Amino acid sequence: MKKILCALLCAVMLGSFAAFFAGCGQSAGAGEVNVFCWGDYFAEGQDDLRNVLEEFEKETGIKVNYTTYETNEDLYNMLKSSNVSYDIVVPSEYLISKLIKENLLQEINYDNIPNYKYINDRFKHLDCDPDSKYTVIYQWGVTAMVYDKTKVKNKPKDWDALWDESLKGDILMINNSRDAMAIAMQLCGINPSTCTKEDIDKAAAKLREQKPLLKKYVMDQVFTEMETGQSAIAPYYAGDIAMMMEENEDLDYVLPENGSNLFYDAMCIPTCSKNKENAEKFINFMQKPDVAAENCKYLRYGCANDEAVKLLDEDIRESELTFPPEKYLDKCYVFSNLDDDVYEYMQAQFVKIQAE
């Protein structure tokens, strides 16, 4: 009996192994689209909104397999070194240029994406994909500052408010090397999109200056910190600031007067895709004006689909956080892909600042 049980257990174990590896290596059969994307990046019935993924499945009969990653670096590693097959990925601007350079993306057939015509011209020939061959923009946004009116008396104007001695111990800083360094570089008069190691050193010195004034380096924790009035001021992504302001009416925002980082995520089809047509259908569906509007209502990031913007409520359309004025966008910079060793250096310097 024991022997049989043992054999059975072994079989189950090996079986699950096999299934596991097969699952990784194989692509889905016909009728599926494997979407590898940031978590929580579609309206899926939250806040009484529509569930756009389900609607896509119903309309086309294509099953959506939605898996998520947390950072662009995770996405890159998956595409680069594991034997996976995804049909849609949604990388950020700096990763897109790197993926194109390394031949990890395939050209999109725009004939299959008629809704591309709704995309605003500003977001058509992206710097990372100047000929518009590989990308369809999904969401965009800028970095901005959120502050608590009860703690910060005068409305801040620029990033230097994050270095304000009078707010010592109440300042939060973004815990992400690229964004933190970019803020410091702007203050040093360096263009963050084309930085060198020397520029990083200067920015690092600026961040070291700031460290004694800080309460904490945060990412997602910024929500509770600001919403419950624990801290005075923090830099973060504008769309998220809009959410925080809904929770706490003492909060207000600043678009730094010298501009900030304009970032965007675009839908791309990686070379490992085995359902390219389904992927194109998916991209097209997401750019249907009513669907794009629904996603924008949920995410509060900028929507690049002009027709969709018309469908939005006035308060979202008028919000400077979701749709910063054109003039402001002209002042913003976009990250480009840094050389590996420069990026590595930046990351290491940022960790060192924190480790000291």
Add this chain to the structure above:
Amino acid sequence: MKSKKLAIPYMLWMLVFTMIPLVMIGFTAFTDNSGSFSLSAFADAFQYTNVFLKSLWIALISTIICLIIAYPLAYMISQMKKSTQNTVIMLVMIPMWMNFLLRIYAWVLLLQSGGPLDTLLSAIGIHGNYNNNTVAVIVGMVYEYMPFMLLPIYTVMGKIDVGLIEAAQDLGSNKVAVFRKVIFPLSVPGIISGITMVFVPTASTFVVAQYLGGTDDIMIGDVIDKIFFANNHTGAAISLVLMVFILIFLVLMNLFGDEEAIA
């Protein structure tokens, strides 16, 4: 023979999920981006010596506090009625059914300004924020890992033969002497495995310090987490150094106690 066959799946498991990853970490740590042998990753790793020391220090303090709290508790529980013992152990375990992150988050809310602790102390005129400092990190660690200290000590104490205690009493030992000569020596294996089970995870943990610590409370686990994105060679080297530190610690513990107690 039979026992060897039974062990095969476990051996395979160990090989695939323990030995191969270890070799890979070692390989990554001793190479550079071009794949050739290099010690530069270790040179980088030692730039974080202060973080290493701080992490080991926090882990040590947390372990000692856990021991101070858990040992008397384990003793008390082992003296209770069997049914009460089960209930109390259950109560210790229940919080562990909840997600680790959620429990840490609860501490953030408890300690923040305007939180319960602050409200309570405000009544006697003390205002403040008790979050974002090293003490908060240690409190979080002790809270998270206390059961890992309690359970092994409790198990060992429960197994102490009552006959030995009675014999000591018959031979004229008072309560203190019984404890010193019988109970304590017999509970040492539990203490050692408890210390191991608390020290090792607290030294290498991340997230706790990120939530409860301030800007200076970065732990080596957080450094590994961050540096791995940029340079997995340095990340692997730091992990390897940490493993060596922990190994040294375990060997030291080994000198004090019974070998079988080491987890």
